[in-house]
Amino acid sequence: MRPLWSTTLNTSGSLAGPTLKASDPPLGTDPSSGGSSGISEQTRPMDLLDGVIRSYDWGSTTALSDFRGVEPSGQPEAEFWFGAHRSGPSSFRADGRSATSLEMPFLVKVLAVDRPLSLQVHPDEATASVGCRREDVAGVLVDDPRRCFPDGRAKPEAVCAVGQFETLCGFRPIPEALEMAARSNLPERVLGPLRSGDWSTAVASALAAPPEEVAAVTSAAEAGDGPAAGLVGRLAALHHGDPALLLVPLLRHHVLDDGDLLYVAPGVLHAHLSGLAVEVMADSDDVVRAGLTSKFVDSMVLVGLLRPERLVDVEMATGSVHRYDLEVDDIVLRRLSGNGLDVEVGGSGGPELLLCTDGSASVRSGDGRSDLVALRGEAVWIGPGDGLTDLRVDGTVHWVACRDLGCHAQ
Template sequence: MDRLDNTVRPYAWGSTTAIPQLLGVEPTGEPQAEMWMGAHPGAPSRTDRGTLVDLIAAGPEKELGAATVAKFGPGLPFLLKLLAAGAPLSLQVHPDLAQAKEGYEEEERRGVPVDAPHRNYKDANHKPELICALTEFDGLCGFRDPNRTADLLAGLGVDSLKPYVDLLRAHPEEAALREVLTAVLTADREEMAHTVAATTAACARLGGDYAPYAVLAHHYPGDPGVIAAMLLNHVRLQPGEALYLGAGIPHAYLSGLGVEIMANSDNVLRCGLTPKHVDVPELLRIVRFEASDAGVLRPEASPDGEELYDTPIDEFRLSRYVLSEGGAPRDLTRPTLQILLCTAGTVRAGELELAPGRSVFVPAGEKAEVSGTGTLFRATVVA
């Protein structure tokens, strides 16, 4: 079992206080957005035996398990993070596996440099993800029913939103959502900036259900993504609740601290709320134009105390253990690799003591007995 030393990424949208507070260290004054736990080449976790990349490369089956390597190849299939949003992240979607392979191969064929700012596909993998709230956590997830969105927009009394209201009411669900998102993202930027300004003022004045969208416009004035975001469900997670983001589902995180896990990919198609490249035609190819509720997940408890966040993919499996004082040790040994992350209290994993924000890598089949008083997240795979 290896204690992990993890890198914190200082993205501009990060909270200056949430991750330091969890770790029990003084804030630096700079944003601290994500702490990465895994073998991503951009910031691999470090151990006393070398980086997690080095460990796995030297013995994939020993570290990951033979079944994991047979199913996913000789690399860690997921990336685990602490995510602390102090400002909204970009509005985005992720491709499915077939779309990612097709898009990656096409950009490779055209010779688009992998680090080019207009490149959409950095790899050939999909990027399903799960976010579990540690604090109250605000986000946008999935399209709202078009008629409800029409009512929401109409209630603002902004004349330039009326064409979108009419489209949402006049067409079947898929066509309505597609036409409105297309119209918003392809509108004249100067005219759209005026629409966003008028919408922002109305949202700020009315408050209530409109308040989150006023916050978006404060961070991204004039951005068409502010109007696009109003097509989506706003959701506020309570600690322990989660969201699963599958392929083609538009989403954005707005504020809060959570544990995030995702397939090991960098593929993102942006819809707005960003200065980065927005490829509208490719985005429209990837988005699933169907309304749904946000789909809040709550963990399913098993007799052994594991609380599982059930998702439909195999690259990751996230669960939680809430350990009580005086409770019997739990044997978490598995034939696949694990990363264990403490988020509250003090947990003992083997010979290692974990305070909040501390984590360990457990090689496949390695004895993993935990005890203590606190909350422990377990990340592994289905193999």
């Protein structure tokens, strides 16, 4: 049996369960108001779920406004969140109440990457839990920029391209990495461990490289050709002198087409570079950065999290209804694409989200008493009590469900 989205294999091979926190709101309450909403998680009917924009400097000033069909705000808009995370909980259209973690146990984001993100890795459950406790004991506040594990939960994620999306994700096989390292003038401190297959030492050595070694790699990129040289030069222009530049030639460069997906497991080093994508992840904001950022970097912790043996492959969507392989058993992601495509959704036993990324989606409850229409940039939430529900797709919908009882295309 494969691991669950909310649990990942720890280093001993056993399953580590999710961390429950005293700060989680009581069932049926509104976290933002502290009181009862009048509609509990168990009784709420399907509804439109309004997302929350998150602004970071790497975001686009136009992509998410175009996606939502609204006027640009003039600010870089990086992420559009659908979830219950305390940093930006979504709200139900009918009554404005914030979603709770029972109603949205996963987090769905639309990323709009205009500038490259940091080089980073996400933790597994065991490491996140231990890291969270350690930071709590050290008195590092949850909103402290030095905090790597504010939630204490694993953070696997799936990235599905909307249009073209570019990313660095996962290490190259060692023979290929050695070839790229030599062409990129990487120092012996990195090449030596690589020859013996010691990724941890190679990465730690790269991140500890002195300025002259970083300058040598940057100079080689300026004088060289090929995709690796171009990427190093492009990132060096933004992060001059950053030792993490030495890792760029060792990473696999992916250019995803519309509907292509990458599953980014905990421990996989990655940096998203450009484009629009739907990201489905555990309800966690835990992340450890290696560099290429002005944010806090903890290279020692990052090296301990790495799973360099993971080869990341691109999965292409095939057909009008495509179920992606997320390597977990409790979250299912499907891409539905077509005109007049009729699909039966709901009935999974858990909450589901239908995010319209193109065209429109019309949803009718099984009892015929409720009809909703989601346009591009809108999402429909379906609760466990809604049962089987009819969906008509005229465009593209990303359908996330907590459990899988099958998809019945008519």
